[in-house]
Amino acid sequence: MTPDAAIRCRGLVKHYGDVVAVDGLDLEVRPGECFGLLGPNGAGKTTTVEILQGLLPPTAGSVEVLGRTWDRDRAELRQRLGTQLQETLFPEKLTVRETLQLFRSFYRRGMDVEDALAVVGLEEKRTARVKQLSGGQRQRLAIAVALVSEPELLFLDEPTAGLDPQARRQLWEIVLALRARGRTVLLTTHYMDEAERLCDRVAVVDHGRMIALGTPQELIASLGAEHVVEFAAADGAALAPAALRALPGVTAVHAEDGTVRLTVARIHETVPALMALVRDRAIELTRLVTHHATLEDVFLHLTGRSLRDE
Amino acid sequence: MSKRGGGPLLQLTLWRLRELMREPEAVFWVFAFPILLALALGIAFKNRAPQALAVAVQGTTGRADSAVAALGVESRLRVVALDSVEAYRRLRTGRVALVVVPGDPLTFRYDSTREESHLARLLAHAALQQAAGRRDVRDVRDVTTAERGARYIDFLIPGLLGLNIMGTGMWGIGFGIVQTRQRGLLKRLVASPMRKSEFMLGQVLARLVFLVFEVGVVLAFGALAFGVPLRGSLLHLSVIVLAGALAFSGLGLLVASRPRTVEGVSGLMNLAMVPMWVLSGVFFAWSHFPEAMHPFIRLLPLTALNDGLRAVLLEGAGIGTTLGLLANMAMWAVGSFAVSLKIFRWS
Numbered sequence: 001m002t003p004d005a006a007i008r009c010r011g012l013v014k015h016y017g018d019v020v021a022v023d024g025l026d027l028e029v030r031p032g033e034c035f036g037l038l039g040p041n042g043a044g045k046t047t048t049v050e051i052l053q054g055l056l057p058p059t060a061g062s063v064e065v066l067g068r069t070w071d072r073d074r075a076e077l078r079q080r081l082g083t084q085l086q087e088t089l090f091p092e093k094l095t096v097r098e099t100l101q102l103f104r105s106f107y108r109r110g111m112d113v114e115d116a117l118a119v120v121g122l123e124e125k126r127t128a129r130v131k132q133l134s135g136g137q138r139q140r141l142a143i144a145v146a147l148v149s150e151p152e153l154l155f156l157d158e159p160t161a162g163l164d165p166q167a168r169r170q171l172w173e174i175v176l177a178l179r180a181r182g183r184t185v186l187l188t189t190h191y192m193d194e195a196e197r198l199c200d201r202v203a204v205v206d207h208g209r210m211i212a213l214g215t216p217q218e219l220i221a222s223l224g225a226e227h228v229v230e231f232a233a234a235d236g237a238a239l240a241p242a243a244l245r246a247l248p249g250v251t252a253v254h255a256e257d258g259t260v261r262l263t264v265a266r267i268h269e270t271v272p273a274l275m276a277l278v279r280d281r282a283i284e285l286t287r288l289v290t291h292h293a294t295l296e297d298v299f300l301h302l303t304g305r306s307l308r309d310e
Numbered sequence: 311m312s313k314r315g316g317g318p319l320l321q322l323t324l325w326r327l328r329e330l331m332r333e334p335e336a337v338f339w340v341f342a343f344p345i346l347l348a349l350a351l352g353i354a355f356k357n358r359a360p361q362a363l364a365v366a367v368q369g370t371t372g373r374a375d376s377a378v379a380a381l382g383v384e385s386r387l388r389v390v391a392l393d394s395v396e397a398y399r400r401l402r403t404g405r406v407a408l409v410v411v412p413g414d415p416l417t418f419r420y421d422s423t424r425e426e427s428h429l430a431r432l433l434a435h436a437a438l439q440q441a442a443g444r445r446d447v448r449d450v451r452d453v454t455t456a457e458r459g460a461r462y463i464d465f466l467i468p469g470l471l472g473l474n475i476m477g478t479g480m481w482g483i484g485f486g487i488v489q490t491r492q493r494g495l496l497k498r499l500v501a502s503p504m505r506k507s508e509f510m511l512g513q514v515l516a517r518l519v520f521l522v523f524e525v526g527v528v529l530a531f532g533a534l535a536f537g538v539p540l541r542g543s544l545l546h547l548s549v550i551v552l553a554g555a556l557a558f559s560g561l562g563l564l565v566a567s568r569p570r571t572v573e574g575v576s577g578l579m580n581l582a583m584v585p586m587w588v589l590s591g592v593f594f595a596w597s598h599f600p601e602a603m604h605p606f607i608r609l610l611p612l613t614a615l616n617d618g619l620r621a622v623l624l625e626g627a628g629i630g631t632t633l634g635l636l637a638n639m640a641m642w643a644v645g646s647f648a649v650s651l652k653i654f655r656w657s
Binding site: 078093145 | 493
């Protein structure tokens, strides 16, 4: 019997002394979806996934994973989950293949080590020592280790943190392939483009609380606007926010560090009006960018801060 | 079903073995270091004729000259004539064992706490009395011996073996575990269905595999280079080595139970090992320490291991006579395993 939720937690709270890391989180991850926890560093994402994986006891709240609880079915759950933790350093002197064999040996069922290598494209590195791998290759190894048991539920904690763009894209391809095969994945990230690209649904978390939940498209649509116009002026003070808000098609104005961001519903009306305003007041623009609204804009809209500030 | 590539215990053991073998420094400390140490000490303390003792004769008078001549007959003394200031200076700084002041009565000046001073006094006394006409009343015949098993190197090799079993056991296990914890790998392992007991057992098994070579190399070196005997049975030797290795594996696990950094565990490791370096009879017999300390010294696992190794190598003791020592080591092994399982930090 398949439970209706791969993960269900209610009222999750975690305190470290006086610090509140997780502050009453409710989550439900459905079987077969790739679910993203998106938030800045320090939002409580890692604490949350470690509690969900039975590595930390919660201060309060209930957790059910694959319809089981950690108290009663710890050994069975360990067999059925796969995980990539943040900041695991595998033994440097073992080869890629030996590392996979070691972890494979802990599981009753699973895939062949060679198949796991193939999934993450590390076949040619099978006899290389871990020490010799690049950052991206190490992360791919971590994912292969997580997959070698063919888990029913996969946890990926910041899988692309600290990687260069090319390595990130390679990892995305791997996760997208897993998603296409219907695996249930819980992924944390502080990259909005990653969440947008990989996840079926995203929970935006900040200060240990969930502040938004939905598909990336839903979240962006919740802004009530599809576009963002960003500009900087030589004399920014010359443009009052009230004047900008009065422009046609503008739904929100946000000024930060000399850059002004307009959230815009109808860009074809806003841009000519903005240009007219700039010309009338003889203001010199130093920068003008327009783009489709992203989860970054959602986060900015909800918190007033950008994701990468912290 | 696909193949698992061996059971988890085998894989965990192989992991540690591979790490040890692929670490050139570890191989040096385990194999080369004890041999170099034994070689250096074996040469330094090689049995040879005892050195002549330095004796000063005070003054340059005719009586002093005849005293110098009389003492010169004794080959175990090296005699110099010095003025009184220089003679006392050398006595104070230990460069002469005895100052002879000719006259009536004849005066011997020496430090009564120094063994060689007593010996020099006895030799000088006999030589001077004989020169003055004393005759011995009994005939005496000397028979000398240099038996294998009674030399310093015979004492030393079992001590070094014990030291090595302690050092590699504690470092090998303690260091490996703390490094695994520091690298976040322990947490990752706990997130898998790995059995914690198998993890610990794997560490110990890998040690034991190394141990066979480690002990073999040191013993073979001792036997070939210095003729150190193995008088007891190989089985008895193996039992003692195994008991010692388990005791120190347990202690290694214990000191590695909590520290999060390699620096932290190094301090604890030294705290545990340095007293045993000194007290447990590695380089000299622990019976030299005051009687009141003996019960404590006997409790230490390295004392038990060293005593056991000497009993089997040098005395050819049967297993029955070392049961107390084996019980001591078993107690340390079981006790430290039990405590470390309780307090171990898995993240």
